[in-house]
Amino acid sequence: MDYLMLKLIHILSSTILFGTGLGTAFFMVRANISNDIQTLKTTTKSVVLADWVFTTPAVIIQPFTGFLLMKSLNYSFDSLWFYLVVGLYLLTGACWIPVVYIQSKLKDLAQATQNWDNLSEAYFRLYKTWLTLGVPAFVSVLIIFYLMIYKPYL
Secondary structure, three states, X not given: OOHHHHHHHHHHHHHHHHHHHHHHHHHXXXXXXXXXXXXXXXXXXXXXXXXXXXXXXHHHXXXXXXXXHHHHOOOXXXXXXXXXXXXXXXXXXXXXXXXXXXXXXXXXXXXXXXXXXXXXXHHHHHXXXXXXXXXXXXXXXXXXXXXXXXOOOO
């Protein structure tokens, strides 16, 4: 595969990763402030599905295309820049893996509830954890984008 095709796949998968994350977070927050159980049920199902259909493949594609791009450009795998990118990617993953589990639990808890007032404390506790994990993941991805564009030689 040539360099430009690798770069296109890498950019598209990063766009899908970032866009799906931001989009699902937006709709999840909106559903949670709606106080409407049907909206919450529909949204949590869609968020879980979107993570499996869009985010998961992008998460898998990113390191492979990144590795191949670095090899084709003869970038060092022994640089602070590389270690920062990998560290931030791993931090994002460390936040994302529990988020996938939490989203599934939130979906199950919402599906089991008939009205908003009967949502369990466990639901709201998990939702707070979901929000908390989203912040470092979002910031990490923004920093990775910065590092990818400016490639500071640190």
